[in-house]
Amino acid sequence: MQISVKFFASLREQMGTDEEMVESTAPLSIAGVWQLVTDRAPPENLLCSRNLKYVDWDESVEDGDEVAFFPPVTGG
Amino acid sequence: MKIEIRPSPYDPWQEVADFQATANKLSPGSYGACAVFVGTMRDFNEGDEVCSMVLEHYPEMTVRQLEKLAHNAMVSHGLLDILILHRVGEIHPNDPIVLVAAWSAHRSEAFNACREMMEMLKSKATFWKKEKLVSGERWVGKNTPA
Numbered sequence: 001m002q003i004s005v006k007f008f009a010s011l012r013e014q015m016g017t018d019e020e021m022v023e024s025t026a027p028l029s030i031a032g033v034w035q036l037v038t039d040r041a042p043p044e045n046l047l048c049s050r051n052l053k054y055v056d057w058d059e060s061v062e063d064g065d066e067v068a069f070f071p072p073v074t075g076g
Numbered sequence: 077m078k079i080e081i082r083p084s085p086y087d088p089w090q091e092v093a094d095f096q097a098t099a100n101k102l103s104p105g106s107y108g109a110c111a112v113f114v115g116t117m118r119d120f121n122e123g124d125e126v127c128s129m130v131l132e133h134y135p136e137m138t139v140r141q142l143e144k145l146a147h148n149a150m151v152s153h154g155l156l157d158i159l160i161l162h163r164v165g166e167i168h169p170n171d172p173i174v175l176v177a178a179w180s181a182h183r184s185e186a187f188n189a190c191r192e193m194m195e196m197l198k199s200k201a202t203f204w205k206k207e208k209l210v211s212g213e214r215w216v217g218k219n220t221p222a
Contacts, residue, residue: 008134009204010215052137054200068134074216075131075138075162075203076115076174076194 001063003028005037008070011046031057033067045072077150079142079160081133088114088175091161095177101157102179111186112177113194119169121216127208129216131164131173134202138162145196153189155180160193162203195222 003022007015015038022036030048034057049068050059061067078095092112096102119126146158159177167173176193180186198219205216 006134008202009132009206049134049137049202052140068137070134070202071204071215072218073198073200073202074205074219075133075201076198076219 001025001028001061003033003061003063004066005033006066006068008068010071011043011069014043028061029057030055030059030061030067033061034069042069043071046070047072077146077158079139079146079158080162081135081138082161082163083165085163085171086161086175088112088161088172091175092159092177095157095159096179099157107156107179108181109183109186110177110179111183111190112175113190114172115174115194117167117169117171117173121207124207124209124211126169127210128166128168129205129207130166132204132206133162133164137202141201142197145193145200148196149178149189149193153178153180153185153192155185155189158189158193160197162197162201164203198222 001024005022006019012018020037022033034042047070048055050061051066142160146160149155150158156179161175163173176190178186178189207214207216
């Protein structure tokens with residue numbers, strides 16, 4: 001399966017890209033997606049979404065999903 | 077209901093007046109209360125002078141979050157209508173950032189809904205601020221507690 005992965009704000013700068021594609025033939029969780037994009041431990045308080053909804057790190061992903069990682073939000 | 081992300085400066089008071097004059101659900105005499113919150117950029121934060129900042133967002137998720145919180149407020153507070161605007165891009169001190177306005181028959185629903193929507197927006201909507209200081213740039217790590 002193919003997963004689109006997006007990064008925002010300070011994490012985008014740390015990763016050096018705003019988006020990349022990952023592939024896996026095995027079942028995958030959000031935490032597994034993170035491990036495919038980097039060897040680093042996730043920064044403290046890092047948030048994640050799947051198809052535009054906040055999810056936990058043990059949420060499973062499916063082919064064609066859009067996953068995003070980002071720091072705590074600071075709008076308003 | 078109107079929810080928009082604005083990439084350029086806007087006048088929140090003119091926006092409220094224009095929306096109120098044209099929204100189908102806000103015919104004259106139909107509402108008894110309008111509560112408005114406008115968040116404006118400060119020129120200081122955490123003891124430092126802030127020259128400007130850039131507001132980044134996750135466009136599709138941001139709109140979805142704002143639509144969800146507005147819909148929930150409409151239902152739970154029995155509002156007549158809602159207007160939410162939020163800036164993105166480069167912002168300078170005194171520029172309006174966010175506008176949240178709620179119309180209802182009586183004041184309690186409008187006051188409560190306006191506050192509730194702002195707190196939800198601050199905690200859930202996918203925006204991030206990067207400040208430009210005299211000494212360099214920094215990402216804002218967290219919002220000020222309510």
